Amino acid sequence: MSHASLTPRRSSLRGATLPKWFPWAVAAASVALGLAVSAAAGLQSSIQWALIAAVCFVGGNYGVSARVEGRRQAKDRVATSLVWVAFLLAVIPLASLIWETLKRGVKVLDGYFLSHSMGVVSDTEPGGGIYHALIGTLEQVGLATLFSVPVGVLTAIYLVEYGRGRLAKAVTFFVDVMTGIPSIVAGLFILSLWVLILDMGPSGIAGSFALSILMIPVVVRSTEEMLKLVPNELREASLALGVPKWRTILKVVLPTSLGGITTGVMLAIARITGETAPVLLLVWGTNFINTNPLSGPQASLPMYIYLQYANSGGEGAAYDRAWAAALTLIAFIMILNLAARAIARWKAPR
């Protein structure tokens, strides 16, 4: 983390330099130029004038700097301006994403929305809420966590504490492969196993199984990294006192890395909470509250967003609900993320 500042110091040995405010001036001029050109040519899209401004900014920086400071400095300035442009280019859509979700999401987001299901409200009418989806998501994700955390943590313990030889190599390799399974493929697998072969109906737990397939590799990876950070001296000290290996792992290794493991688990939860495709295939969706994840279709937040969008027929009411649900989902994931980070900081291995 500790990094000295990189800003180059001034030197009297240097040639002519442009003043510090120069890039800002070029930036302002480019934006003005971009707007002017767009207004003159009747271009409406904000993307267009932004692109014109970006090109002007980079070009202007290079042109002036090449004159005054020479080619090497000019190249440096081009690189700097390109990096800034890249940053702005990325910030605009990401900021727009957050802004749109906030702006359109708060319209119908209130206590009523959070505490009522869709019930008999049809998709094109206003009203209704996400309570059933919220319950569904919490239960499915909770169950998936319940399945995958023990399996994931134990697998990681096996790999770090016991794993030698071919089995460990195979497990490492296949955990990597598992990380890359597209979520829809995991959904298809559970679908044919659960619904088509075992002849069980759609239910929350079927969705949890698919989510577990997606979650296990993430938990294994992050736990493995955390366990590796535990210094061997701790293990050796414990073993030297005659403590059995399993108690050493449970009482020394795991508690030491608990913070990191929790963070990993929470990030994994955040990832699967947003999964839509497998849930769509397996949990099926309902407009009513179903608190029993073991039988009958349930709803879930991402699926709710998708269905509101897909069945809206272009109605504003359904879009409003979709945005409000999206806002709830993002808020939920952000809180998990922040909690994970707080735990990581609080329990960081020192």
Added chain:
Amino acid sequence: MDTTTATHQQTEPPTPEAGAERAARGATRPGDRIFLGLSRGSGILVLIVMAAIAAFLTYRSVLALSENEADFLTSFEWDPSGSPPRFGIAVLAFGTVVSSVIAMAIAVPVAVGIALFITHYAPRKLGGTIAYVIDLLAAVPSIVYGLWGALALVPHLNGLYGWLDDYFGWTGVLSWSGGPARSLFTVGILLAIMILPIITNVSREVFRQVPRTHEEAALALGATRWEVIRMAVLPFGRSGVISASMLGLGRALGETMAVAMVLSPVFDIRASLLEPGGGTFAQNIASKFNEATVMGQDALIASGLVLFVITLLVNGAARLIIARRKEYSGANA
């Protein structure tokens, strides 16, 4: 094989011969044996699940492929419920590859730019904040990107499309006839935005690990900041950036809902990227699965298998590169 005998032992009562081997491994107490059994069992469970997934995908694909009358790899048709069933993945492969390539072409340079911005250009506090925000954005679910893409991004792209058509329409690759901007190009842009945080995060970590001494040495020789980056930072981080990009590519290839919400899939390959066309493996499965007959489902699963294999190869390549980097990097020593 060593693994099978090892698991077998877990269920047997302790025998003197086995006891000697266990002692050598340091596992002598019942608690230890149970714990080892549990953790090894979990590892084996992972293997079983993977094997089951592969077996199931292959089994159902074979069912579909044995009935298929068209060439699975090159046919432009998708009519698995017809008689005889005819389907091929050429269109899907094209759409998946093209949208991912567009996404990579946009996302990788921009992500590297942001990573450099955070590590080398921005004031430290600002950089930290941005890094944090981008970390959070990596967790935004794809369905939200899809909603935003369909309702906010697509209407905004009409201007850009018209522009591209005006100036580059003659190439044929970027011509546009004025429909909604729901093409592979838009999908590429959306995927780029989605994978940007992932690539940025990993690249940033890699650039942070560049040994200070390398940078300081370059600075001491009078290098400008760009020259430091070009000579010290980028060469060191190259493999890291490549593997980050591969991870991003893996996500772009398998993305389902966001693509399904933004693309107007037409089962055909069009020369112009701005016209509706193509479709991706994952999107096609999600859109068609519900109405599909049993044969249709098998055909979709066969296409899922292809996606699985492609993702596997990409992720495998990424891991290989990371592994190589670990061996040669000075920072991890």
Added chain:
Amino acid sequence: MKLQRMNRRALALGALAVSGALALTACGSDDTGDKTAGGDSSASAAAGGSVQCDDAKGRLQASGSSAQKNAIDAWVKQYVAACKDVQINYNPTGSGAGITAFTQGQTAFAGSDSALKPEEVEASKKVCTDGQGIDLPMVGGPIAVGFNVSGVDTLALDAPTLAKIFDSRITNWNDAAIAKLNPDAKLPDLKIQAFHRSDESGTTDNFTKYLKAAAPKDWTYEPGKSWEAKGGQSAQGSSGLAQQVKQTPGSISYFELSYAKDGVKTVDIKTEAAEPVKATVENATAAIGAAEVVGTGKDLALKLDYTPSADGAYPIVLVTYEIVCDKGNKAETLPATKSFLNYIASEDGQGLLAEAGYAPMPQEIITKVRETVSGLS
């Protein structure tokens, strides 16, 4: 010492999460009555009378055609208001998935926009003890051809022109073929954006069957659930198509009339009748009246005529069936299924359809349906 404290804190966190989740479970409600549009409460009071709950209770799962989704939504709203003990969950997964779910015994009934195929009837015998799955036509609907051309409010097209438009052979709204059919309309110089379904669908099936029957020379593709023609644009579901037509100038697409709301304009179809036929509920009912029952026994599958010549018979129609077992329905859902189907086949139930943009079944067909429903076991 320290480790113990950490564990306790983790425990406390977990306990907090669990109790929070439990508290949350207690406070939600399915009752959305107080916030839905005001007009509905009066309607429910009026319709409530004809719903006979009998001993119906429990959760009724059904799934299938999305074409009838809006009709089922309207029915469920009335029905549930009268029978508080029943929850009906209709999932518009599509006809294919609906039939599959039904033959696997996951649902009490399926909705489908095409009748059961022989192999599907065979499969249904597994879940219908001593019986088989039967098709009950319940909802009719005109498939409207919606368009979005500013300045043009009525547009008449015939089958060959429609076929060429959807096959990208007519690509501009000012094409001579369109102008000939609409001498009075001011057709702009605007590119046509023809949208079709990206998923497989019974709506596509009926629409292409119509094109094939009425313009065999111009529509050379095989009719079917998946769109065969190349070119054009696509979107997911009828809802997605309606959404695109609303947003895209120059667009044209096909979807159930119930999706053509909020100023979506629909094409009048030129048939052999004197005047082009508007896509309305009455005109669709007129066309369905000409359909013949081809199902055997209790099965009431219909064969539609896509080239009616009568005045005011709209040629592109779709009929959705509710699929149940004639005998051997599951005992726990039978009362609710019967009671619900009774309601939707009743005068009140069918009367609700026109409001939602669907066509009620003609009298003679619905009478047969009622008989069959009351005999379900």
